Each structure stands twice: as C-alpha cells, then as structure tokens.
Amino acid sequence: MSATSPEDRPQPPDGGGVARVRGNDYRVLQPPEHFTPELRVSVIIPAYGGQRKLDLVLQALARQTYPAELTEIIVVDNGSVPPLRLPQGVDARLVLCEQPGRACARNAGLAEATGDVIHWLDSDVVLTPGAIEAHMRWHHTAPYLSVTGFIRFTSAEPPEVLPDDLEAAFEPAEPHAWLVRLVERTDGLVRGTQRPFSLHVGGATSVSARLVELAGPMDDELILGQDTEMGYRLAQAGAVFIPEPRARAYHLGPTMRMREQKRIDRVSHAFVADRIPAYQWLRTHPDRQWKIPYVTAVVDGTAGYDNVRATVDALLAGTTGDLSVVVVGPWDKLDRDRRAPLKDPDLELVLVHGHYEHESRIHLATTEEVHPSVPFVLRVPAGWVPGEDTVSRLLNVAKADEAGLVGVLLEETPEGVTVARLERVSSFARARLVARPGEPLDDVVDEVSAVRWVEGETYGFGREPVELLGRRAAYRARTEARAEADRLAKENERLRAQVAKWRDEAGRWRKSAVELRREVGTLRRDLHAATRAAQTAAKTGVRFKLPGRVKRALRRATGH
Incomplete structure (x- = not known):
C-alpha cells in the first residue's frame, strides 16, 4: 500500500453519540444480554479443497441463533481441484478466486460482501450455535470493534453429518493456548499489552466493515502473517480488540502453525518486520531502513533553507534511526530553468529541494503525506533543533503514559505559543x-488515550544548530557505554565473589579460633588436674602417669 494524504483516505462516520473507549478498555461498552439485531454480517470463508469439512462448517452456520436474514455467507474457492460445491439447500454464494493465497481469497470475498460487519471464518472451523450472536452483540455497541472468538482444536474424526451435541462430538479438544495466555495475562486485553491487534486471527474474527474500509484489505504480498498485519492496520484505523469467550468454535484438526511454529515464525518475521513497526523487537539492526518507519517527522519546507536544514539534519542524526521526514512545500511549482540562481525568488525552496532530493529518508511532498501504518507522527517547527535523544525520549513519554499526544512547549511570546507535537496515529x-462535529480533536484524544505536555528545553530542543555526531557515532558511544557498563558489572561481580570468599575464609578462621580456644581451655583443665594428681602422687609415693589425652593435646599444641 502506498502513502496517502488525509483527504484521500476514506473518512470515518460522524461520531456523534458513539461510545468512547479509552485505550483498549472495552468494558465501558457493556453490551446487553438481549438486543434487537439490526446489523448485517458477511461471513467470508476462503477454502482450498476440504469439501467434507466445509460441509460441516456450513451446517454449523445454518444453526446460528443470529437471524439468517441478516447473515450473508460467501464461500471463496481458491483454486480447488475438483472445484468446491455448495450442498443442496445451503443459503450461500460461491465465489471463485484463481489467484493463490488466503489473503487473495479473503479479498475476493470482501469485494462481494455487503454486510455492516465482516466475519472471517476458516473452512475448517465449526461455530457453536450462539457464536455469531455473541460477536454481533458487541458490534451493536460501537462501529469500530474487532471481536475474536475462542477456538478449540479437536483431533476427532469429522462426522458425515454435524451432530446436535458438538461437545460430545469434538471433545476432548485443546484450547488456543497462545490466545488464552494473552487474554489471561492482560486481564482480558484491557491492560498490560502494547499490541492488542495480535488478537486479530482469521479463523474466527469479526470486524466492522467501515473499519475494514478505513484500514484497507488484506496484504496479498505477504506469504504469512497477513492476519496480524491487518490487525495492526485496523489498530491504526482506531480499532478496539475484544476477546469473546462465548463465541466458541471447534477447529477440525491442528493448524499448520501448531505443527511448524518455529519454521512459520521464521518465514513470517522476515516479512512482517517491514510492515509492522510496533514489532520493534524484530528491528534490531541499528542502521537499516524499513518499509514503514516507526516515526515520521513533518517539517514545513517553506520556512527558509537554514531553518529547514537545521531541523531536518538534527532529526536524521538522532538516536532514533527508525524515522523518516516529510518536508512539505510547493516543489511542483519550482522553475527548473535556474540560469541566475542568486536572483531566483524561490532560491530558499530550490536549496531545500536540491539538498534533500536524493536522501532516501526524506520525502519532498506538496501536501502532508504520511503512510497510514506509521505509528507516530512528529510535527516540528522549522528552525527548532531537537537533541540527539529528543525523539526517543518523547517516544518514551508516549509509551509510558499510553499517550495519544505529547505536546512540547517550545516558546511562549506575546505573539503566541510555539509547540512541537508527537501524535500517536x-x-x-x-x-x-x-x-x-466541531469538537476539538485534541480533547477527544485526551478522552480515548491521554495528552501529556513537556518543556522543549528539558527534552533537548534548541534554536542553535549543534554538532551532529550521527547515528553511527551515537550508536558507537552507546555501544561503548554498554560495554563499559558490562565490564564494570563483571568487575563488580568478581569483587563480590572475592568478598564472599574472604568472608568464608574469615568464617573458617573464626571457627578455628573458637575451636582452638575451646581446646586450650580443655588442656588447661586437664593440666591442672594432672598437676594436682602428680602432687598427690609425690606425697603418697605412688607412681604418676600422665593421661593419654593430655599427652595428645600437648603434642598438638607443641607440634612434637
């Protein structure tokens, strides 16, 4: 997908009266147990072979408690040989998609869908009767939700005809362990996760059709990881992600990921790292560029060459390397015939254009063009120079406070206030x-996430250009600092071990001293007793013999 300007993207509906969810805390929605169904749902089932399992899936859909007149079923045959067929009496449409790949098949079904909600369903997932109703009760509360049901994996042999008692037919079955762990450790995905979009799995997830329109269709260039990548774009479009345990289903047999998780992750990670900036743990290289940057800075290119260059160069030299810059100006109107450059009325623009025309991280745009998948947009007035760590520090504020906007107060004068802004898309x-309509957007951002304000000087902003160490130098400095810290930590551990050794040795010495004092005391008592015995023997004429233990003690004491 290419970058688009805001006016070119599908516009969201008027939000008047729509419930406002803060972060991913969907508990404010409180769907009723009983509701009047009004929304249409399009169930899209991509399939390649597996006619017997598909028949069971369609039988399960026929038993749903959600009204059939509000349910549209679209089966997409993704090149099956022999071709798939719809069983007699099944109210569904069969669409052919000759282009291989599940993403292509889902997009083919999406193009045919007319529902208010899109329900992705795999051709080997059998829904329990109340599953779609459990999804739709949420979608009736807000138009920007992604709801995922709970799948259990059964190894039972698929029956010819779906029985009434699914539990008896398919249990014992294994839960979707990864999904269950995610939900449990995040209190139902309400807190403690920066990536709720991971919940978007194609096997049994429903999404507002309007939200899909805003986010765009499945990425058919991806080999694996299409569900997660689309989940990320849904999050960028404003989605709230909800796990619904009452929307239960049985997966007929294990998935390919269950059989080959390490190999699949290896393939998936090689591609999704370019497309999901939130997966920073996959972006470990300090210098390379990615298809979708983590931050895009927007700078006014008409503010004068020196001002623009001071700001843009500082941004490029900062420690946040996963960054691009959009420089906005009327570049399409520049006169290319520059016979007298010093007399050119557009000289400042010409210099900016010429200086950055071939820098790959700079986009010279006539309007603000930020790729919709970029997580953060930083708006900096030209002439204000961020410090080396300014961007990373602002990002830390946004992450720590889960802020949708970090405002930076740069300068306050009688003419007004100058600010920079870090916006979470x-x-x-x-x-x-x-x-x-007419409501200040920043106020709404404060309701659905948070707004934080900081002082520019505290976060490294200034008006004077600074020496640019560059990311390589900064990375080298950080690497050296980490190496020195590691060395000091190891030295500290060595000294701790030495101190522990000395303590053990001192303990042994103290123990030996105590034992020696005890032995000396015993020897004194024995010698005293022996002396008295010798004196008595001398008086009586009886021959005296020194006790053996006294002899041994004397030998130990004297070494003889």
Missing part, C-alpha cells in the same frame, strides 16, 4: 471515529 484515528 491510532489515537487520533479513534478520536476521529467518535468526535462530534
């Missing part, structure tokens, strides 16, 4: 979905 997308 997903928070602003959510705010646009729920904002009432």
Whole structure:
C-alpha cells in the first residue's frame, strides 16, 4: 500500500453519540444480554479443497441463533481441484478466486460482501450455535470493534453429518493456548499489552466493515502473517480488540502453525518486520531502513533553507534511526530553468529541494503525506533543533503514559505559543471515529488515550544548530557505554565473589579460633588436674602417669 494524504483516505462516520473507549478498555461498552439485531454480517470463508469439512462448517452456520436474514455467507474457492460445491439447500454464494493465497481469497470475498460487519471464518472451523450472536452483540455497541472468538482444536474424526451435541462430538479438544495466555495475562486485553491487534486471527474474527474500509484489505504480498498485519492496520484505523469467550468454535484438526511454529515464525518475521513497526523487537539492526518507519517527522519546507536544514539534519542524526521526514512545500511549482540562481525568488525552496532530493529518508511532498501504518507522527517547527535523544525520549513519554499526544512547549511570546507535537496515529484515528462535529480533536484524544505536555528545553530542543555526531557515532558511544557498563558489572561481580570468599575464609578462621580456644581451655583443665594428681602422687609415693589425652593435646599444641 502506498502513502496517502488525509483527504484521500476514506473518512470515518460522524461520531456523534458513539461510545468512547479509552485505550483498549472495552468494558465501558457493556453490551446487553438481549438486543434487537439490526446489523448485517458477511461471513467470508476462503477454502482450498476440504469439501467434507466445509460441509460441516456450513451446517454449523445454518444453526446460528443470529437471524439468517441478516447473515450473508460467501464461500471463496481458491483454486480447488475438483472445484468446491455448495450442498443442496445451503443459503450461500460461491465465489471463485484463481489467484493463490488466503489473503487473495479473503479479498475476493470482501469485494462481494455487503454486510455492516465482516466475519472471517476458516473452512475448517465449526461455530457453536450462539457464536455469531455473541460477536454481533458487541458490534451493536460501537462501529469500530474487532471481536475474536475462542477456538478449540479437536483431533476427532469429522462426522458425515454435524451432530446436535458438538461437545460430545469434538471433545476432548485443546484450547488456543497462545490466545488464552494473552487474554489471561492482560486481564482480558484491557491492560498490560502494547499490541492488542495480535488478537486479530482469521479463523474466527469479526470486524466492522467501515473499519475494514478505513484500514484497507488484506496484504496479498505477504506469504504469512497477513492476519496480524491487518490487525495492526485496523489498530491504526482506531480499532478496539475484544476477546469473546462465548463465541466458541471447534477447529477440525491442528493448524499448520501448531505443527511448524518455529519454521512459520521464521518465514513470517522476515516479512512482517517491514510492515509492522510496533514489532520493534524484530528491528534490531541499528542502521537499516524499513518499509514503514516507526516515526515520521513533518517539517514545513517553506520556512527558509537554514531553518529547514537545521531541523531536518538534527532529526536524521538522532538516536532514533527508525524515522523518516516529510518536508512539505510547493516543489511542483519550482522553475527548473535556474540560469541566475542568486536572483531566483524561490532560491530558499530550490536549496531545500536540491539538498534533500536524493536522501532516501526524506520525502519532498506538496501536501502532508504520511503512510497510514506509521505509528507516530512528529510535527516540528522549522528552525527548532531537537537533541540527539529528543525523539526517543518523547517516544518514551508516549509509551509510558499510553499517550495519544505529547505536546512540547517550545516558546511562549506575546505573539503566541510555539509547540512541537508527537501524535500517536491510532489515537487520533479513534478520536476521529467518535468526535462530534466541531469538537476539538485534541480533547477527544485526551478522552480515548491521554495528552501529556513537556518543556522543549528539558527534552533537548534548541534554536542553535549543534554538532551532529550521527547515528553511527551515537550508536558507537552507546555501544561503548554498554560495554563499559558490562565490564564494570563483571568487575563488580568478581569483587563480590572475592568478598564472599574472604568472608568464608574469615568464617573458617573464626571457627578455628573458637575451636582452638575451646581446646586450650580443655588442656588447661586437664593440666591442672594432672598437676594436682602428680602432687598427690609425690606425697603418697605412688607412681604418676600422665593421661593419654593430655599427652595428645600437648603434642598438638607443641607440634612434637
């Protein structure tokens, strides 16, 4: 997908009266147990072979408690040989998709769908009768939700006809362990996770059709990881992700990921790292560029060559390397015939254009063009120079406080206030979905996430250009600092071990001294007793013999 300007993207509906979810805390929605169904749902089933399992899936859909007149079923045959067929009496449409790949098949079904909600369903997942209703009760509360059901994996042989008692037919079955762990450790995905979009799995997930329109279709260039990548784009469009344990289903047999998880992750990670900036743990290289940067800075290119260069160069030299810069200006109107450059009325623009035309991380745009998958947008007034760590420190504020906006107060004068802004794209997308006409968007962002303000000077902003160490130098400095810290830590451990050794040795000495004092005391008592015995023997004329233990003690004491 290419970058688009805000006016070119699908616009969200008027948010008047729409419930406002803060972060991913969907508990404020409180769907009723009983509701009047109004929304249409399109169930899209991509399939390649597996006619017997598909028949069972369709039988399960026919038993759903959600009204059939509001349910549209689209089966996409992704090149099966022999071709798939719809069983007699099944109310569904069969669509052919000759282009291979599940993403292509889902997109083919999406193009045919007319529902208010899109329900992805795999061709080997059998829904329990109340599953779709459990999904739809949520979608009736807000138009920006992604709801995922709970799948259990059964190894039971698929029956010819689906029995009434699914539990008896398919249990014992294994739960979706990864999903269960995610939900449990995040209190139902309400807190403690920076990546709730991971919940978007294609086997049994429903999404608002309007949200899919805003995010765009499945990425058919990906080999694996399409579900997660689309989940990320849904999050960027403002989605709230909800696990619904009452939407239960049985997966007929294990998945390929269950059989080959390490190999699949290896393939998936090689591609999704370029497309999901939130997976920073996959972006460990200090210098390389990615298809979707983590931060895009926007700078006014008409503010003068020196001002623009001071700001842009400092951004490029900062410690946050996963960054691009959009320099906005009327580049398409520049006169290319520059016979007298010093007399050119557009000289400042010409210099900016010429200086950055071939820098790969700079995009010279006539309007603000930020790729919709970029997580953060930083707006910096030209002429203000961020410090080496400014961007990373602002990102830390946004992450720590889960803020949708970090405002930076740069300067306050009688003419007004100058600010820089770090905006979380997903928070602003959510705010646009729920904002009432004329309502200040920053106020809505404060409701759905948080707004934080900091002082520019404290975070490294200044007006004077500084020496640019560059990311390599900064990385080298950090590496050297880490190496020195590691060395000091190891030296500290060595000294601790030495101190522990000395303590053990001192303990042994103290123990030996105590034992020696005890032995000396015993020897004194024995000698005293022997002396008295000798004196008595001398008086009586009896021959005296020194006790053996006294002899041994004397030998130990004298070494003889």
